[in-house]
Amino acid sequence: MTDIDPYPVAELPNRYKLGKQAVYNRLDALQIKPHRQGNRSYIGLDQLQALDQLEEHLASGGTMGDFNSPPLESSLSPVDTVDLSTGLNRTDDLITLIERIAAAVKPLSDPLAHLEQLEKAVANNWLLSTSEVQKVIGVKPKGEKFTRGSFTFVRSGKIGNQSAWRVVKSL
Numbered sequence: 194m195t196d197i198d199p200y201p202v203a204e205l206p207n208r209y210k211l212g213k214q215a216v217y218n219r220l221d222a223l224q225i226k227p228h229r230q231g232n233r234s235y236i237g238l239d240q241l242q243a244l245d246q247l248e249e250h251l252a253s254g255g256t257m258g259d260f261n262s263p264p265l266e267s268s269l270s271p272v273d274t275v276d277l278s279t280g281l282n283r284t285d286d287l288i289t290l291i292e293r294i295a296a297a298v299k300p301l302s303d304p305l306a307h308l309e310q311l312e313k314a315v316a317n318n319w320l321l322s323t324s325e326v327q328k329v330i331g332v333k334p335k336g337e338k339f340t341r342g343s344f345t346f347v348r349s350g351k352i353g354n355q356s357a358w359r360v361v362k363s364l
Contacts, residue, residue: 199228199230199235199236199237199238200235200236200237200238200240200241201233201234201235202216202220202227202233202234202235202236203233203234205236205244209244209248218257219244219247219257220236220244222247222257222260222262223240223243223244223247223262224262225240225243225244243262246260246262247260247262307329307330307331308342308343310329311329311330311344311360311362312362314360315344315360315361315362318359319360320349320350320352320357320358320359321346321352321357321358321360322352322353322355322356322357322358323355323356323358324355326346326358330344334346334348334356334358336348339358340363342363343362343363344360344361344362344363345360345361345362345363346358346359346360346361347359347361
């Protein structure tokens with residue numbers, strides 16, 4: 194079995210085949226205080242090993258009262274904890290986290306990109322559907338002629354169930 198540090202407290206009942214209350218009784222007996230990360234609690238590897246030793250002691254007929262617990266220091270500190278959802282160590286992987294965030298942020302779009310798309314439509318004499326025009330300029334064209342900035346959209350038949358629009362450059 195592979196152990197991870199920190200170890201989720203929620204996994205302890207499965208590990209020892211015990212109920213939650215029995216697990217918490219053992220944590221209390223060993224004076225183990227789980228650390229919270231988000232809405233989950235964790236213990237360090239040294240604390241897990243102490244629980245394993247207690248389990249062996251109890252299995253061999255001992256009691257919690259006569260168990261000599263090794264002194265425990267938490268292997269988790271607020272600065273050196275691992276977020277299991279991302280797998281990042283706060284001190285070592287801060288740069289990696291920043292890179293992940295930067296990659297997830299969409300680059301700023303070119304504010305003139307829609308004009309380039311309209312220039313292409315004019316140059317190629319393309320017909321655009323109402324929804325395509327709306328995606329490019331942000332508004333739905335209405336009427337037989339619709340002018341927006343330097344471009345006029347002239348209704349020119351149908352594309353499917355939508356109106357077709359020819360783009361003409363206004364002067």
